[in-house]
Amino acid sequence: MNTIDLNALLIRIAAQDRAAFSAFYSAAAPKLFGLLIRIMGNRAEAEDALQEVFTRIWLRAARFDPDRGGAMAWAVTIARNHAIDLIRARRPLGDEVDLDSAADPAPRAETQLIAQGEAGRIQNCLSRLDPAVARAIRGAYLSGHSYADLAKAANVPLNTLRTWLRRGLISLKDCMQ
Amino acid sequence: MSAPVSDTVSDDDADMLAAEYVLGVLDAPDRARAEDMARHSPQFAARIAAWEAQLSPLVDEVAPIVPAPDLLHKINARLFGARAGFWARLLPKTRMAGSIAAVLGTGAMAALSVIVIAVMLHFSGGIDRPLQSATLIASGSEVRFQAQLDGGIVTVLQTAGAPPMAGRSYELWLIDGDAAPLSLGLVSGRLTLNLPPANAGFVLAVTDEPFGGGPGGKPSGAVIAAGSFPEI
Numbered sequence: 001m002n003t004i005d006l007n008a009l010l011i012r013i014a015a016q017d018r019a020a021f022s023a024f025y026s027a028a029a030p031k032l033f034g035l036l037i038r039i040m041g042n043r044a045e046a047e048d049a050l051q052e053v054f055t056r057i058w059l060r061a062a063r064f065d066p067d068r069g070g071a072m073a074w075a076v077t078i079a080r081n082h083a084i085d086l087i088r089a090r091r092p093l094g095d096e097v098d099l100d101s102a103a104d105p106a107p108r109a110e111t112q113l114i115a116q117g118e119a120g121r122i123q124n125c126l127s128r129l130d131p132a133v134a135r136a137i138r139g140a141y142l143s144g145h146s147y148a149d150l151a152k153a154a155n156v157p158l159n160t161l162r163t164w165l166r167r168g169l170i171s172l173k174d175c176m177q
Numbered sequence: 178m179s180a181p182v183s184d185t186v187s188d189d190d191a192d193m194l195a196a197e198y199v200l201g202v203l204d205a206p207d208r209a210r211a212e213d214m215a216r217h218s219p220q221f222a223a224r225i226a227a228w229e230a231q232l233s234p235l236v237d238e239v240a241p242i243v244p245a246p247d248l249l250h251k252i253n254a255r256l257f258g259a260r261a262g263f264w265a266r267l268l269p270k271t272r273m274a275g276s277i278a279a280v281l282g283t284g285a286m287a288a289l290s291v292i293v294i295a296v297m298l299h300f301s302g303g304i305d306r307p308l309q310s311a312t313l314i315a316s317g318s319e320v321r322f323q324a325q326l327d328g329g330i331v332t333v334l335q336t337a338g339a340p341p342m343a344g345r346s347y348e349l350w351l352i353d354g355d356a357a358p359l360s361l362g363l364v365s366g367r368l369t370l371n372l373p374p375a376n377a378g379f380v381l382a383v384t385d386e387p388f389g390g391g392p393g394g395k396p397s398g399a400v401i402a403a404g405s406f407p408e409i
Contacts (some may be wrong), residue, residue: 018257025249030241038244050244052312054252068226071231080201085336088205089323090310119234140200141235147202169196176231 006071007064013060021058028072029054032079037084039144049086055078084144125175136161172173195224200233205323205336206366211337216319233330257385313381313402320347320401324381331361332369333381338401340366341385347401348390358396363389380405 006027012020032053036046056078064074126134132154139145145153151161197203215222313322313333320338324331333349341347349368350358353375361366361371364383382403384396391397 018253022249022253022399029249030243031236031239031245034239034242035236038239047244050248051252054249055255058256069230070234072236073230076233076236077229083269084201085205085208086310086312086323088208089334089336090325098180119237122231122234137200138235138238140202142239144201146204148204148231150202150290165197165200166193167201169193169200170196173192173196173231174358 008064009072010057010061010064010071012067013058014056015063024057024071025054028075031072032075036080036083036143038142039080039087041087045086046083049079049083053082056082078175080141080144087144088146121176122172125172128175129168130164133164136165137168137172140165165176182406186279189326191221194225195221196228199225205334209335210339214338216339216404284409293409310408311381311404313383313404315402318399318401320383322383322402322404324404324406326372327408329372330369331372331381332367333364333383341388343389344381345398346388346397347383348386349398350382350384351375352382354379358382360390360394378405 006024009020009024009027013024029050032166033046033050036049036053037043040046040049055073055107057075060078063142063152064071129137135155136145136150139150139153147158150165154161156164194211194214198208198215203211211221211225215225309326311324311326313324318338321336322333323336324333335347347364349361349364350371351361359373361370361373361381363399380403382396383401384391385398385401386396387398
């Protein structure tokens with residue numbers, strides 16, 4: 001997938017170009033759908049969420065600023081924000097957190113090997129953190145786990161988890177700079 | 178959990194809050210507060226953007242999954258379909274109707290605009306599941322609620338946008354067909370109640386009202402969010 005192409009498509013979408021919208025969907029939907037399934041935990045809700053995400057992509061395309069990041073990162077932000085809003089709204093209603101799924105696997109060796117550029121950099125920096133903290137950061141970003149979920153999965157008090165995670169984020173930032 | 182969310186937090190705390198927001202670990206009220214801060218503080222919004230840029234390469238770990246082939250058609254129908262086009266053409270009038278309703282305080286006008294917006298946003302097919310959810314939104318409003326219906330119990334939770342201004346309240350309404358909107362109470366962050374009897378396709382709407390609710394039990398202010406549960 002070519003980032004420059006996606007940026008150009010998004011700019012055309014802002015000008016109400018439906019063909020560009022279809023092309024953008026073809027290129028970006030599988031990644032976004034994979035992410036939504038991971039966060040929502042089931043396909044049916046992820047499909048509903050994907051419809052809403054692409055509705056927002058169409059409606060908000062004019063706000064995309066290529067100087068502030070790529071089109072895919074922009075779309076990922078829309079998808080994650082929507083999915084996290086949905087699960088934060090439903091979890092207090094009594095949905096049990098699946099502790100098994102709260103333990104996110106580290107990327108497989110082959111994934112680490114092919115990770116390059118920006119992705120390689122963040123993987124490299126995460127690998128320098130305490131593995132439990134790196135796992136928590138991945139679990140939060142990629143699976144939408146809240147502090148409460150992560151604390152439960154790690155079997156530590158929420159404030160302890162929060163202190164760990166904040167320390168990890170500071171180290172991560174230092175490493176990325 | 179309560180995050181130290183305020184405009185007076187130190188730079189380090191603000192940066193950590195931005196990181197926590199982007200990571201998605203905050204609960205719904207803290208998320209809403211962080212979004213509110215981002216709207217009012219360009220510096221805080223920039224911190225969020227920086228963390229988004231830093232963390233987004235993690236998505237490379239996610240395996241792509243191709244959605245069902247008819248999903249793009251559903252999205253296109255929602256955005257551009259014959260019915261969608263019809264409602265989209267109505268929308269500018271609806272906005273006008275909304276401001277007229279705000280000025281005149283007529284419940285009927287508010288109800289009409291709610292129905293138009295809700296139908297426009299929610300005619301995609303429902304999915305058979307016992308617990309139903311709906312997103313309540315309205316054009317031109319940053320406020321957003323998530324509603325869940327489970328065995329006749331409705332829970333409405335504010336997930337985005339600012340709380341009511343001083344001296345104002347957010348009020349939840351049930352709009353069932355042509356019947357007058359029925360107040361379900363004031364929503365302060367979250368509201369749980371037993372749903373009164375209503376016909377399929379009813380609409381939930383939130384209006385911005387004087388403190389304590391619309392005078393005479395009728396909506397008088399602007400519709401800030403509306404939606405309906407997909408029909409099963």
